[in-house]
Amino acid sequence: MNGKIEVEHLSKTFKKGDVQAVKDVSFTVEDGEFFAFLGPNGAGKSTTVQILTTLINATGGKATVAGHDVIREPEKVRRYIGVALQETGVDPDLTGRELIELQANIFGFSKTEAKKRAEELLKIVQLTDSAERRIGNYSGGMRRRLDLALTLVNEPKILFLDEPTTGLDPSNRMAIWKELRRLNEENGTTIFLTTQYLEEADSLAHRISIINDGEIVATGTPRELKAQIGNDLIALTFSSKEEEEKAERILKEHMDPSDVILQNGKLTVYVEDGTKQLLELVRLLDQENIEVATVNLSSPTLDDIFLKITSEQAEKEGEVHGE
Amino acid sequence: MGNSVWKDTWLITLRSIKTTLRNPFSFIPNLMISAFFLLVYEGGLSGISQLPMFEGANYLAFILPVSIVSAAIGGAGGAGQGIVKDIENGFFSRLLLTPASRLAIVLGPIIAGMLQLFIQTLLIIGIAFLLGLEVETGFGGILFVLLIAIGWGLAFAGYSAGVALRTKNAQAAQAGTFIFFPLIFLSTTFVPYELIEAQWLKVAATINPTTYIFESMRTVLIDGWIFWDLMQGVIAIVIACTITITFAAVSAKKAVSRG
Numbered sequence A: 001m002n003g004k005i006e007v008e009h010l011s012k013t014f015k016k017g018d019v020q021a022v023k024d025v026s027f028t029v030e031d032g033e034f035f036a037f038l039g040p041n042g043a044g045k046s047t048t049v050q051i052l053t054t055l056i057n058a059t060g061g062k063a064t065v066a067g068h069d070v071i072r073e074p075e076k077v078r079r080y081i082g083v084a085l086q087e088t089g090v091d092p093d094l095t096g097r098e099l100i101e102l103q104a105n106i107f108g109f110s111k112t113e114a115k116k117r118a119e120e121l122l123k124i125v126q127l128t129d130s131a132e133r134r135i136g137n138y139s140g141g142m143r144r145r146l147d148l149a150l151t152l153v154n155e156p157k158i159l160f161l162d163e164p165t166t167g168l169d170p171s172n173r174m175a176i177w178k179e180l181r182r183l184n185e186e187n188g189t190t191i192f193l194t195t196q197y198l199e200e201a202d203s204l205a206h207r208i209s210i211i212n213d214g215e216i217v218a219t220g221t222p223r224e225l226k227a228q229i230g231n232d233l234i235a236l237t238f239s240s241k242e243e244e245e246k247a248e249r250i251l252k253e254h255m256d257p258s259d260v261i262l263q264n265g266k267l268t269v270y271v272e273d274g275t276k277q278l279l280e281l282v283r284l285l286d287q288e289n290i291e292v293a294t295v296n297l298s299s300p301t302l303d304d305i306f307l308k309i310t311s312e313q314a315e316k317e318g319e320v321h322g323e
Numbered sequence B: 001m002g003n004s005v006w007k008d009t010w011l012i013t014l015r016s017i018k019t020t021l022r023n024p025f026s027f028i029p030n031l032m033i034s035a036f037f038l039l040v041y042e043g044g045l046s047g048i049s050q051l052p053m054f055e056g057a058n059y060l061a062f063i064l065p066v067s068i069v070s071a072a073i074g075g076a077g078g079a080g081q082g083i084v085k086d087i088e089n090g091f092f093s094r095l096l097l098t099p100a101s102r103l104a105i106v107l108g109p110i111i112a113g114m115l116q117l118f119i120q121t122l123l124i125i126g127i128a129f130l131l132g133l134e135v136e137t138g139f140g141g142i143l144f145v146l147l148i149a150i151g152w153g154l155a156f157a158g159y160s161a162g163v164a165l166r167t168k169n170a171q172a173a174q175a176g177t178f179i180f181f182p183l184i185f186l187s188t189t190f191v192p193y194e195l196i197e198a199q200w201l202k203v204a205a206t207i208n209p210t211t212y213i214f215e216s217m218r219t220v221l222i223d224g225w226i227f228w229d230l231m232q233g234v235i236a237i238v239i240a241c242t243i244t245i246t247f248a249a250v251s252a253k254k255a256v257s258r259g
């Protein structure tokens, strides 16, 4: 048994609403790798997690988790994985300790083993002090941490975490990040994490796949992806449409045209070094008598990456169809 | 690593019992309504048992089955409510992600609901004895009444679990329970069949299986071991259980499948 995830041409169409949530997705996560699935709302992240964790069936393709086919051998897959779904699944009437012990008992631990495991896990997620309280009274952050503890009960070879830090405050987020890093580095646990936060994927994952509208649009190490995107982003607005278009034309002449995107009255420019290039840009436009209304320098967000990647795709398709 | 179906069922049932006990409001109102039938109708209506059609029967023994059926329905309804709660708060999915037996995941709350029903019925019978109940067939008769209550409760538990697993929605499951309560009243609830005047109520009482449950309980409580009078309750239960448990099983299969 290994901690590998292999996905080939996976698809899922929901009959209800005829939604194609996952479209021909393929990727491999190596044993011991920390892999992030980065994508916006509705991208298909949770659907993929649910297929890989045996909760729902794919409508096409094939997936192997820990060496077992998720469709043909779901019982075997369930033994080796730990799963924290996007919505935490806890019984609010039990205490934290009772729930962890129950989970351990279900995985075949004896009573004493289960008690011991609960004690260890409560300590790891820093819930020892609240262990005797009912989960219904836990805060969102505490529930998330308990959820993480529950996923670790069976010492899984592979962890699936669907947006484990969404909605958490920075200190809870840091606590979870720290624990995930430890699990991956010390225990060699393979981790499949989904997130909407670029910085989260960036700081945790060895490799990232960006998923948008059910399709993987880019895959690489954080460094590779960023190099593709540019480190900084300059957003410019102008007081007239003519100036906008003129500025776009001029900037496209002076740099890689795919780094210049005009959308909704905003001209976005991806650059290597924002502070240096900002001045050059403004000077260049000034020489052409174009008046800049506002300027904004920032780091790219997930939205910006999508904008860039999807516009590149559109351009490529345009070339293909145009010639 | 891994448990037998029995071990899983045991673990999940224990946990359902625990959560029921921690939510006293999930069973106290129903228990009070059931006790209310006994206390109020025994106090307020017992005079009518002087009528000749009652053939000298004691009204307490006549009204007791109503109270028991109401308690049984409430207790068994706990099965469906337990399942809906698990589905709504995501705990059901968490269990599905473990190697736990799929059967145990569904059976746990149902067994806990049946246990709740058993204890509520015992309590109601206890109250009836405190009020001065006398049973024609003695201890054996009480056992028979308990069996009928459990059987009828099982039929209802199957129904409520089926609705819960199908709709996955607390309001729908609750509404499903309310359909059963009118059945208690469209029957020989307060007076024997011969005393019902409205024709429509006579028809309703004839097609309502609850009538046969009441009648078989009353037979052992009041008249004695009269075989065919007892069997009508047993037959009603067998038919109802066959239908509702099939419904529950089909719904359960769908709920744990990965469609």
Ligand SMILES: Nc1ncnc2c1ncn2[C@@H]1O[C@H](COP(=O)(O)OP(=O)(O)OP(=O)(O)O)[C@@H](O)[C@H]1O
Pocket: A014, A015, A016, A017, A019, A020, A021, A039, A040, A041, A042, A043, A044, A045, A046, A047, A048, A086, A196
């Ligand atoms: N059970 C379902 N039935 C029908 N459509 C569904 C179902 N689950 C998800 N979808 C649809 O599939 C698409 C992908 O949803 P999914 O939950 O996988 O996205 P996500 O990337 O997890 O988004 P989020 O960041 O909001 O959690 C969406 O369009 C969603 O509406």
Ligand SMILES: [Mg+2]
Pocket: A045, A046, A047, A086, A162
């Ligand atoms: Mg999601």
